[in-house]
Amino acid sequence: MSRREEAESALRKDMFQTIIGSFVSPGTRGTDLNSELLNLELLAYNFHESLNLKPLFVDMRRRIGEGQEHAQDPRLLAEYQGYSDRIERVAREIARKQMIVLEGVGQKFDRTIDMTGDPVGTTLESAALKLGSRQSNFTIDILDIDRTRREVLIGLSVDTPDSVTGRQTKSATFSVGYFDFPMIDNTRLTGGDRCAVVLNSMTGESADMTVVLFPGAYASLKEKPYYSEVIESIRQANLGTANSR
Structure with a gap:
């Protein structure tokens, strides 16, 4: 140094x-x-x-x-x-x-939860993201909603085909709120890539989320x-x- x-x-x-x-x-x-x-x-x-x-x-x-x-x-x-x-x-x-940094080096998709009814138990439309030569398929289940704290409990499932080890599935259950930051709060995937779910906004009508897939190097903690x-x-x-x- x-x-x-x-x-x-x-x-x-x-x-x-x-x-x-x-x-x-x-x-x-x-x-x-x-x-x-x-x-x-x-x-x-x-x-x-x-x-x-x-x-x-x-x-x-x-x-x-x-x-x-x-x-x-x-x-x-x-x-x-x-x-x-x-x-x-x-x-x-x-x-x-x-997110501006991570989207610049990765891939992302957006999803909206309909909050006018009870979204608990629903599954959002799945999506596929490709980073380098690896493609991952994402599925999000809505497990619970805390409207007061503006938090969503989700079940995340990520399938990543691998030519050597076969299909790899990563499952995780966690809450997403305004105080969860993608560079810190993320999930490690096959090959060292990371994915994060960000809650952009929540109102009585809808909740907007973004899922981003990015290289693991951008998630390294330096503290x-x-x-x-x-x-x-x-x-x-x-x-x-x-x-x-």
């Missing part, structure tokens, strides 16, 4: 520690959501390609929800609603940024051990604070 790379790495580490420190400081945690949300935005925009931010987004959503439950003043309720809209907007923008350790400590600290109330 060159001196310039070492300097950049040290700068990013210092930046990370400075921002993340605001989440664990006893003097600030839980007292100023606006400042913490700003720090989450800075963290997301600078580290979204290498850091699993979902725990922080989920924890922030939980705390905003608790504030909404206890708020009586209409102005305070509107403020919390603004926070809720803001974290969703940031998350969707981060997912969009990552240092201290990133994950600090994130986990934040989650535990906030849960402890919530349980003590």
Whole structure:
């Protein structure tokens, strides 16, 4: 590693520690959501390609929800609603940024879930995507819908013919929401390729999703051990604070 790379790495580490420190400081945690949300935005925009931010987004959503439950003043309720809209907007923008990169090196297809009725138990139209010489066939089953959290529980099945080992089938069950980012939350397929499912939007009428197939090199995590350790400590600290109330 060159001196310039070492300097950049040290700068990013210092930046990370400075921002993340605001989440664990006893003097600030839980007292100023606006400042913490700003720090989450800075963290997301600078580290979204290498850091699993979902725990922080989920924890922030939980705390905003608790504030909404206890708020009586209409102005305070509107403020919390603004926070809720803001974290969703940031998350969707981060997912969009990552999808632009992945779509540029891979293949994708879009699907829409009809939300006017009960879509649970339905199967979306299957699709085939080809990356290099490998073609994969995708099937998505809708297993559950959480309209409040805007999450969809899906069953994903991916069939990939292989001339050596025969047909390979990868099955996975997972929830997809606004806080799932494709470079981090993805499924490993035959040959090392990856696929990810992104929830673009959800309303009372429909939910729009995109499935992207991309080279595994674009899903490699680059975070240092201290990133994950600090994130986990934040989650535990906030849960402890919530349980003590």
